[in-house]
Amino acid sequence: MPFRDISGHRPLLELLGRATARGTLPPSLIFAGPEGVGKRLTATALAQVLNCERPVEYGRPTSDVRRPTSEYGRPKTEDGKHEAGKDACGECAQCKRIARGVHADVLAIEPGDSGSIKLEQVREAIDRAAYRPFEGRRRLVVVDPADALVDVAQEALLKTLEEPPPASVFVLITSRPDVLLPTVRSRCQRLRFGPLSPGEVADLLIREHGVEPAEARAAAAAADGSVGRALEASAEDANDARDAAVRLLQSTATSADPRRRLDGAKALVAGGGDRDEVSRRLLALSSLVRDMGLLQSRADDRALANADLKPQLQSWLRSFDGDRTIKAFATVDEALSALDRNASPKIVADWLALNI
Numbered sequence: 001m002p003f004r005d006i007s008g009h010r011p012l013l014e015l016l017g018r019a020t021a022r023g024t025l026p027p028s029l030i031f032a033g034p035e036g037v038g039k040r041l042t043a044t045a046l047a048q049v050l051n052c053e054r055p056v057e058y059g060r061p062t063s064d065v066r067r068p069t070s071e072y073g074r075p076k077t078e079d080g081k082h083e084a085g086k087d088a089c090g091e092c093a094q095c096k097r098i099a100r101g102v103h104a105d106v107l108a109i110e111p112g113d114s115g116s117i118k119l120e121q122v123r124e125a126i127d128r129a130a131y132r133p134f135e136g137r138r139r140l141v142v143v144d145p146a147d148a149l150v151d152v153a154q155e156a157l158l159k160t161l162e163e164p165p166p167a168s169v170f171v172l173i174t175s176r177p178d179v180l181l182p183t184v185r186s187r188c189q190r191l192r193f194g195p196l197s198p199g200e201v202a203d204l205l206i207r208e209h210g211v212e213p214a215e216a217r218a219a220a221a222a223a224d225g226s227v228g229r230a231l232e233a234s235a236e237d238a239n240d241a242r243d244a245a246v247r248l249l250q251s252t253a254t255s256a257d258p259r260r261r262l263d264g265a266k267a268l269v270a271g272g273g274d275r276d277e278v279s280r281r282l283l284a285l286s287s288l289v290r291d292m293g294l295l296q297s298r299a300d301d302r303a304l305a306n307a308d309l310k311p312q313l314q315s316w317l318r319s320f321d322g323d324r325t326i327k328a329f330a331t332v333d334e335a336l337s338a339l340d341r342n343a344s345p346k347i348v349a350d351w352l353a354l355n356i
């Protein structure tokens with residue numbers, strides 16, 4: 001993903017684009033900032049622009065002279081125009097191989113099972129970095145997260161960070177730069193990634209992760225500028241929503257007793273009956289009902305959204321024939337529209353439990 005497609009961090013990305021265009025990129029970098037804001041993506045974009053066969057111009061228009069030139073060190077060329085930065089095309093063979101994670105000159109050093117990055121891993125990367133790049137122009141060694149480096153591994157890196165092999169760039173990614181040895185920190189140029197704005201997080205969730213807009217906005221609001229955290233939260237919410245939907249189906253599938261059915265409704269409004277939360281649970285319910293319909297039509301398992309619950313879905317089918325399933329689907333839909341029209345979540349949940 002080239003710089004231009006990364007959300008947020010505009011000044012920092014432009015800085016990298018200009019340094020690349022001018023050939024002044026420091027060879028040892030620390031990308032510091034919160035988890036899940038795009039540090040690793042930026043390292044990949046940097047690898048791409050350093051190796052791209054058809055780089056493109058990047059940065060604000062050259063006629064934009066209102067900003068002070070001192071900001072982020074924007075240089076002017078001799079004729080007074082701002083110098084353009086460089087960005088990867090994203091299309092050439094180099095860009096594509098880097099995006100797929102199969103480029104021989106982009107090395108990722110990551111923690112093994114122990115959770116830490118060991119001396120041997122660092123030694124091996126240093127050895128490989130000593131050779132000329134195999135298929136590209138520049139090699140990028142990404143250590144992610146750098147705070148997982150054991151102390152001896154950090155010490156082993158010192159000399160290389162001080163004077164990397166000519167074609168190599170080292171990027172140390174971390175949300176906790178202060179955990180790194182001071183000697184490591186002092187040999188690297190530190191770039192600080194700030195949190196993303198809630199709008200940027202929501203856009204990313206919608207665009208890159210297919211999250212529904214309402215859910216994306218809710219997750220972004222609570223994620224404190226981190227896409228990683230928003231995704232985690234939305235996965236947690238999704239699990240929670242599905243659990244509630246499963247409980248409702250369990251208590252309504254086989255029982256005509258209104259009291260038992262209303263117990264199922266409680267699962268839908270558990271935790272206070274927040275409108276967004278109840279909507280999420282209804283959407284999960286709708287997805288389960290849809291899967292029951294698919295099973296009735298003997299669709300392929302791969303079509304199921306909840307394939308892991310297949311045995312349970314099949315057991316409910318004993319009480320949900322085709323007609324009841326279709327009616328249930330419509331009932332959930334009606335409940336969702338009622339919520340949208342500001343009906344009380346508790347009343348909607350009770351009505352649904354009695355009618356599904």
Ligand SMILES: [Zn+2]
Pocket residue numbers: 051052053054055088089090091092093094095
């Ligand atoms: Zn390219």
